[in-house]
């Protein structure tokens with residue numbers, strides 16, 4: 001603060017929202033019973049070369065001015081976070097939880113947060129968080145010593161003492177039925193026994209899957225049962241999911257995110273919406289689906305570049321995004337489940353002459369899903385039209401409960417054996433996990449030679465076969481498991497236009 005013509009300048013690569021802090025801070029100070037000092041005010045945001053964005057620094061700027069003009073005194077070392085309204089009320093902002101956690105790691109142990117973000121901020125461990133509803137309340141807190149602070153503390157959110165380092169796959173965390181939006185029950189899906197089995201395999205082993213079938217065959221309905229079939233997140237996964245939700249969300253969180261993510265972005269989604277980016281370097285769908293399922297309906301309708309951008313995150317389990325001067329790496333361990341028609345009209349391959357698409361058009365349609373992307377799909381399943389008789393007459397199918405229980409058990413076996421789901425195994429770890437006998441090895445070679453698969457194709461076969469064996473609860477992969485995996489490896493012939501790269 002300096003003498004001279006009254007003014008207010010913010011330097012240090014602030015974006016528009018942050019530049020507008022000047023107006024919010026001025027209004028908030030005046031409306032909180034303090035004097036706005038008639039001096040030259042310069043706010044310097046360091047380090048200078050790093051871009052700053054958003055409104056999370058409002059409170060810090062306002063308190064800085066009040067301390068600088070000696071209207072407020074600060075006792076000890078505090079961090080303050082929050083957006084101000086013109087009237088002086090404090091509001092929470094996206095990403096509060098990771099900010100609090102990062103401050104805690106930097107040994108700032110006392111943090112003032114907006115009252116509506118208190119529950120979220122308290123999800124971070126080992127940090128002394130206090131809440132203020134207004135600028136005036138925050139100023140009072142700053143003066144006080146550690147003890148004897150004014151505001152009543154709400155009860156700490158039950159985090160179960162957070163067993164950091166607890167082993168992934170321990171019994172806890174694999175419970176069923178905590179997802180809030182469970183979708184329809186599997187019992188509502190008529191017919192489609194093969195697709196139901198394919199979905200069970202996919203979820204049990206974390207395998208990527210594509211369903212191909214005409215409109216009305218139940219692809220979307222089947223996909224919507226997924227949230228009810230997925231096991232809850234374990235503690236470590238829940239922490240990561242909660243941070244991702246904090247950064248992506250508009251509403252402050254109140255508790256750990258326990259439901260395994262199920263994201264189904266529309267095919268009009270932008271590139272940045274899918275992989276992440278934009279002015280705030282926000283996480284995209286591949287990150288919001290981390291440790292869960294990314295469902296893409298009408299797969300060929302997505303923008304080609306957007307689909308291609310899925311390959312790297314699928315392979316690496318993380319995605320690097322950058323914008324001018326900033327870069328970030330986000331987790332993206334998602335499982336891809338997709339649905340598509342066999343041709344633009346949807347009826348190719350049914351042999352009933354209803355498809356009116358020109359052959360060239362069909363090829364071009366299916367080719368929108370590129371070879372390298374197809375090559376990353378473990379399970380292909382064809383879903384024929386459901387015949388009226390089958391729809392009306394077929395008896396009751398298994399409900400979601402029983403399938404979910406098998407999925408949980410199969411995943412538990414994988415975690416105990418390898419510490420990861422089968423879809424993330426490769427090389428020696430995969431061969432070791434399969435424990436193929438000589439007869440089974442010969443059988444796998446026969447299958448591979450029959451369809452001309454590459455080494456990559458064989459690995460995919462082994463992974464799915466391993467999951468089939470896990471669902472059955474057996475330690476060694478047998479020929480029947482290999483056969484089943486092979487059935488879901490080759491849609492060629494049954495699904496028109498698709499020659500899957502081996």
Ligand SMILES: [Zn+2]
Pocket residue numbers: 343344345346347348355356357
């Ligand atoms: Zn057609």
